[in-house]
Amino acid sequence: MQSETRKKLLELFSEAKGDFISGQKISEILGCSRTAVWKHIEDLRKEGFELEAVRRLGYRIVNTPDKVTANEIQLGLKTETLGRYIHFEEEVTSTQTIAQKLAYEGAKEGTLVVAEQQIAGRGRMARNWFSPKGTGIWMSLILRPPIPPQKAPHLTLLTAVAIAQAIQDVTGLVPDIKWPNDILINGKKCVGILTELQAEPDRIHSVIIGMGINVNQTVEQFPEDIRAIATSLAIEKGEKIKRAELVQEILFKIEMLYRQYLQHGFRPIKLLWEGYAISIGKEITARTLSGTLRGMALGITDEGVLMLEDADGNIHYIHSADIQL
């Protein structure tokens, strides 16, 4: 965790929105000497921030490094609660495991665990999620929603909508959502979301939303066996994307939708989800442990459950499956 002084300093630069702040003002607000301010600025530089220092004007941030430590994420963050506590590590087994532990120990709602690299990132059915160093966003968000446990799956669809919106705003790319919450661009997967629930029968302790986002990988950086089905935002966009900016936008969108959800329920989220849904109104295949179903995807219920109509006209309600378009 970063120091309080560092946090304050970044908030100051955040508020300045690229304008100069005088060294005098910084020292007053942080409650430290001008020399100490200079030391903090030097520390930021060492971490990859580009800072301009002009006599009589003070300091301003010219460029931030493409990193996803608490520094970069909190500089310019627009949320009230999400991402206000950030636990960053260079390398983890899985951000999900750390977030579970923090949640169990009482971490506040909105706590975010981020890593530059996961050595055992995981997906559905304990499958691997390829998460190499410095290329993507590997993070887990802790929520403590005051809703009954059986409603918690709503949040997985909500998260997909929030990430799709954020990707659209930051990159201009138009993502699709494949039920329930895979995000695809041009038919290839670039975001996976896996959520875990800690709950008693009638009360949620925490919902831990794990997000894996392929941001700046090149084609060559993907293992050969997934190149046909996986992509990154940079591949699709043709240029690199600043990861911290995307994290900020994702947190902001989740916070907005989450607030809306707690107030108005799932209906408004469902409408937004349907706007991005790629798998509805098409023939799809749903693979489950108990068998494979093929049919027309009719839509989702008010609970987010997929409705699939088979050749005989029977409707199947699908709660969990791998969907193939």
Place this chain on the structure above:
Amino acid sequence: MLKIQEIRELIRLIDQSSIEEFVYEHEGTKVHMKKPSTSVPVETVVKTVAEPTVKIVTPEAPSQAPAQPTAPIAETKQEEQAKQETVNKENLHKITSPMVGTFYTAPSPDAPPYVKVGDKVKKDTIVCIIEAMKLFNEIEAEVNGEIVEILVQNGQLVEYGQPLFLVKPE
């Protein structure tokens, strides 16, 4: 398309009558009701799009418990089932599902199951996972004891409140 209220009314009328079997077909909708004399379950099949509350019989649906002829809705059946088991196995602790979803005995298809019949469990032992829409819920035993029975199959859809395991408390 029949409304749920209309189906209910039909069930009520047929139940009171001496009719044993009833088939209704209209614009691709087919309702088939059969009323055996004793406690064999009544099956209501509705084809094509129906109100979500109507129980639709599909290969994925959970095995149906015996129900009263006037109770075509899944939740009601579930409660009946729960009640019956309380009577039969009073001393055993039931681990129930906190949500509708898919029941998994193991973290992945290749992994060994979390627990087997005869295993000793503690309060915080994970006994299974319930998944719905890529949200995973690890279910704990809630009591110290021994697993006596596993009531559902791996990969099966379970309802909210459905008993999953019977545990003999220690």
